[in-house]
Each structure stands twice: as C-alpha cells, then as structure tokens.
Amino acid sequence: MKNLMPILLVLAFVSCQKEVFNPQQTSEFSIHSSANGADYTIKVALPQHYDPETNQYATIYVLDGDENFNFVAENSEKISTEYSTTNVLVVSIGYGNDRTVDYTPTSATEGKGQAEKFMQFIQDELIPKMETDYGVDTARESRIILGHSFGGLLAAYAFTNFNTVFGGYLMLSPSLWYDNEILLRYEQENRDINNNHHQLVYLGLGELEKGGRMLAPFEAFYHRLAFNYPGIKLGRHLEPHLDHVGSKNPNILEGLHFYFENR
Amino acid sequence: MKIINYISIFFLLLNLSAVNAQNASSFKIHGTYPVRTLTLEPAIGLNIWTMGDLRVSNVVQWNIKKRLSLISYSAYVYNNSMSRNFNYIRTDYDYTLNQKFGVGTSLYGRHSSHTFSLLAGIKYDAIKETLVNPEFEQVTASVHSVSPDFGLMYNLKKGIGKYFFTYRMVIPLYPYPFKSFDITSVDGNLANIAMEFGVGVRL
Numbered sequence: 001m002k003n004l005m006p007i008l009l010v011l012a013f014v015s016c017q018k019e020v021f022n023p024q025q026t027s028e029f030s031i032h033s034s035a036n037g038a039d040y041t042i043k044v045a046l047p048q049h050y051d052p053e054t055n056q057y058a059t060i061y062v063l064d065g066d067e068n069f070n071f072v073a074e075n076s077e078k079i080s081t082e083y084s085t086t087n088v089l090v091v092s093i094g095y096g097n098d099r100t101v102d103y104t105p106t107s108a109t110e111g112k113g114q115a116e117k118f119m120q121f122i123q124d125e126l127i128p129k130m131e132t133d134y135g136v137d138t139a140r141e142s143r144i145i146l147g148h149s150f151g152g153l154l155a156a157y158a159f160t161n162f163n164t165v166f167g168g169y170l171m172l173s174p175s176l177w178y179d180n181e182i183l184l185r186y187e188q189e190n191r192d193i194n195n196n197h198h199q200l201v202y203l204g205l206g207e208l209e210k211g212g213r214m215l216a217p218f219e220a221f222y223h224r225l226a227f228n229y230p231g232i233k234l235g236r237h238l239e240p241h242l243d244h245v246g247s248k249n250p251n252i253l254e255g256l257h258f259y260f261e262n263r
Numbered sequence: 264m265k266i267i268n269y270i271s272i273f274f275l276l277l278n279l280s281a282v283n284a285q286n287a288s289s290f291k292i293h294g295t296y297p298v299r300t301l302t303l304e305p306a307i308g309l310n311i312w313t314m315g316d317l318r319v320s321n322v323v324q325w326n327i328k329k330r331l332s333l334i335s336y337s338a339y340v341y342n343n344s345m346s347r348n349f350n351y352i353r354t355d356y357d358y359t360l361n362q363k364f365g366v367g368t369s370l371y372g373r374h375s376s377h378t379f380s381l382l383a384g385i386k387y388d389a390i391k392e393t394l395v396n397p398e399f400e401q402v403t404a405s406v407h408s409v410s411p412d413f414g415l416m417y418n419l420k421k422g423i424g425k426y427f428f429t430y431r432m433v434i435p436l437y438p439y440p441f442k443s444f445d446i447t448s449v450d451g452n453l454a455n456i457a458m459e460f461g462v463g464v465r466l
Contacts, residue, residue, distance in 0.1 A: 178350075181394070184399050207408050212352060216403065217402075219403075238406065241451070246439075246451045249445050
C-alpha cells in the first residue's frame, strides 16, 4: 500500500491538471445584467483564424462556464476539425448568482426560481452584445445552449419557454425532476408553438445515475420530443457505467459530436 | 472545488488504510492468532458516501499460506433506500450485485488480523423508475448494466475463537482509473466505498 500511494498521487495530480484553452484565442469581459442585477464574467473562445468579416460563426453558450469552458472550447476545436467544418465561438457564462438561483424555473426546496430573469439577460443583453462585438451569426439555428444537471434543467427551460432564443440544446443529465417535473408541464403548455420550429436536441445521461430521480423524467421528456416535434433532430445517449458527475464530460463530447454532425 | 473535496476524501480513506497497515506491521507476531485454511465472513453495511445504499455481503478467504490468501467477495446492494418515492418518481427497483475475486496478504496481531487485498470481477446494476405524476402520462424506464469491477479491500478480523468479528472497507477502482482517467469519474468510485461489519466463522 505504501508503495502504491506515490503512484496514485502522481496519477491523481496528472489527471487533475485542467486543460486550459489557448489564451491567445480567448477573450473575456464582464457584463452587468439589468434583468437580474447580477454581474457575469463571460469568456469567449474564438475559432482559429477567426475572421467575422468573411465567416458567420455559430455560438455555443455554456452554463456553469467556470467549470466547463476549457473542456468545451478544447473539444469543440478538435471535433470541428475532425468534421472539417467551421468551429463555433464558445461563450462561457460564469456565475453571477448561485446556479440554484439562475438555473431553476420556479421557487422550490432546491432552488430560488430566477431562470426567467436569467434567460432575459441572455436574450436581451448577452446575445446582442455577442452579435455586436463579435459579429456572430444572428440566426436562431446558430445559437446553442449547453448545460449539465441544473444547467441541463435551464437548457430544457430555454427549450420550452424561450424557444425562439436557441436552435440547439445540449442537455446533459438535466434535473427534470425539479419541482414535481415542472418542465414537463411547460413542454405541454408550449408544445403547439414550439413544435413548428426546427430544433436540434441532444439528451445525455449517465447510465448509473442513482438517487431515484433522473431516469424516468429523462425518458418522459425524450419520448415527448420524439413523438411531438416533427422538425427535430434528436439525440439520446446513456453513458455506460458512469453516474451523474462522471458522465458529464463524456456526454459533452457526445453532444458536440451530435451537434457538428447534424447542424 | 467539489472535485478537489472528493479527491481529498478519497485519498484520506486510502491513507487511513495505509495507516492501519503501518500500525499492523509493527505488531509482533506471537503465533497465537489462529490461521485457518478457510473463513466465511457474512456482513452487513452501507455505502458511506450515499448512506442510503444498504449492503449484504460475504467474504470467503482461503489462506493458502500464512501471508497469502485467495479471496472471494460477493455483495448485494439495495440502493437508494431512503428516497424511493421522490417528486412522483417511484423507484421500482434499484440494486447492485458484485462478484469479485482476488489475492490478499495478512498481518497478524495477538488478537486480530489485517488483510489487504486487490480484487477484480464484475458488477451488475439494475434500476427501474416510473413517473407516476397524475398530471402526466406514466412512463417507466429501466437500466441493466454489467461492468467490470476492481477494488481494494481492507479486512479486520478480531477474536481468536471459531467465531470472530469482522470489519471491512472496500474502495472501488472503477470507473476511475480503469474506465476513465478523467478525474470527474471518481464520483462513481466514491459512491461505492463500502463499510461492512459482520461475524465470521473459521472452518
């Protein structure tokens, strides 16, 4: 055991090293939201040879950006190269409020329910700034939102209640159990408006997400999208042998592959 | 930060085992602790990270030499015992079966022995949930998964009679690092760290 410890420590140290996306392709700014009064740090990963004069770039808005930005930016570049297609701008939204405030649609035991204001911030303040300052594509189909867990819940909420904002949704382990599956009610209420739009939706989960809450609402949401949205490009994946946190990065990779293959 | 906390706790637990080993190695071997060919050690316990996963397990240890054992570890885990009806999501079943085999080495004290073993085998997980919210359609979903399973086990035997007290801790080495070298996957290891207590019998 004593001999094993240094090896394990080295392995853990090496695997703890965070990939950092090329700083020369990264820009950062702060933005004060008049919708909810919070200040957000936004990081933007630019594609190689970024030239807004000649290219219309799509954008992936990444929730829990402080944790996910580098991984998404690195892999977005790799996967777009693999598919020989233009890369996107990866827009990381840092924490202005706690995620249980910004990412939850209603006030319940687990969250404060300020998602509507957060979505207004994205729609009315962040996206216009990206369009003005970075010259990104203004078409709905060129905007994608990516979130995990409560971030996945917010992505699902964007789908049901702010469907004109994004054309693509990468929902990873979405907390659809939240507030007695309130998202299923929103989906039902807004279905007739939303199912006329073209959508690209990737739903990912860890195969071994336990806790008695993830699997059944995930399947219910997936079936509703599959049977009620004729214009949808829908992907579903259960990451083998992994749980809620462990499946996040593999599902980001699957989701990015799905997006670049089907956009 | 959460990941760093997980890692810290993971290695704290590994270190606790290492400390036990160091203490044990300082014991003098008086030759009084009975080393029998075969022991059976049924036990009950829980997964310490989740607390709601209850375990029934059995170890069969065959001491082929004083310091070398072959070990079979079997377990049934009743997962998520505390929250089987949450927000109109009913857990129909959620359990895990483990079967691992491995080799171990033992250190002996006057009244106890400490066995450290490396195990490998398979794990079967079965989960079935049903959405029973009266507002929506009923949807049932299930997962049946077979995966490899690796782990370290520390096993304390206390008592020199035919029957003895047994305590063990099992630390999984799957999914991290065998399936994935991504440190976030260590969450799956932590969720299955087990502590078990029971009464063993020497045959």
